[in-house]
Amino acid sequence: MGRYLGSSCKHCRREGMKLMLKGGRCETGKCAVEKHERTMGPGMHGWRRGRSSDYGVRLREKQKVKRYYGLGEKQFMRYFHKAERVKGDTGQVLLELLERRLDNVVYKANFASSRKAARQLISHGHVRVNGRKVDIADFTLKIGDKIDLKDSAKSRELVKTQLSSNPNYVVQGWLQVDPERPAATVVGLPSRDDVQLVVEEHLVVEFCSR
Numbered sequence: 107m108g109r110y111l112g113s114s115c116k117h118c119r120r121e122g123m124k125l126m127l128k129g130g131r132c133e134t135g136k137c138a139v140e141k142h143e144r145t146m147g148p149g150m151h152g153w154r155r156g157r158s159s160d161y162g163v164r165l166r167e168k169q170k171v172k173r174y175y176g177l178g179e180k181q182f183m184r185y186f187h188k189a190e191r192v193k194g195d196t197g198q199v200l201l202e203l204l205e206r207r208l209d210n211v212v213y214k215a216n217f218a219s220s221r222k223a224a225r226q227l228i229s230h231g232h233v234r235v236n237g238r239k240v241d242i243a244d245f246t247l248k249i250g251d252k253i254d255l256k257d258s259a260k261s262r263e264l265v266k267t268q269l270s271s272n273p274n275y276v277v278q279g280w281l282q283v284d285p286e287r288p289a290a291t292v293v294g295l296p297s298r299d300d301v302q303l304v305v306e307e308h309l310v311v312e313f314c315s316r
Contacts, residue, residue, distance in 0.1 A: 164313035167306055174303050175204045176221050181244070186314045197307025198298050205296040208235065209243040211253065215283050215290040216275040217265045232261040247292050254289040262288070 158166070172182045189200035204210065209224040212233060218224035225243040227233060233240060234254050235247070247253075255261040265288050269275075277283045280294035 161313075164309045167309040168313045170303065170305050171201070171204070171307075171310055174305075175207065175210065176225065177204075183314065186311075195307075197311045200310070201298065201301045201307055202296055203246065205301060206247045206292075207243065208233070208240060208245040208247060208253075211247055211281065211290065211292065214278060215253065215281055216269055216272055216277065217253075217288065217290070219268055219271075227264065232256050232258075232264065249292055249294060251292045252289060253291070254287060 168182075172179070177185070185203055186196075186200055189196050189203055192199045205214075209221050209228060212218050212224035212227060213221045217233075218227050228243050229241050231239055231241050232255055234256060235245065236252055237254075239256065255265060266285075269285050269288060278296070278300050280292065280296050280300060282291045282293045284290070
């Protein structure tokens, strides 16, 4: 799968909202969305926003979700087709599947400053699931799965540094975190309210089902 190597901030400016792609930096004055609030769009002069077509509106909602979770097009569509095969609201099932990705859970447990940083932590072999090393960022977790770190001082130091840098972080109810080990356990399934992205998922479903 090809990786996007450009500026993450361009994605936020293109979607006109913070996608929290750089973690804590997005909450500071360095955030590109705040610095370029008037022009908003990427590029020196910004992107001139006009009236979007129905297709354009649905495309933007899909792009929001894809960029928020750091997915490529083919990878995103695999998740969508998987969600289609599950009973229930396809849009909500899709978001639940994406929330249960290992990189997202590592980020939501405050073990990494962003999903990108979480993917790096995973790919470098620092993360274990149920006692086994997992270096695949899109590994899907289920209730009862336990995440901890490789038994090395470097692994623990990386995560403890992140935990200490953000002591007021509130962990969502479907995760249980032990900051001393550190370790995390999936104790429930994420709800729609746990998705911290403003998106109309039914428009995503309409776009992908066309």
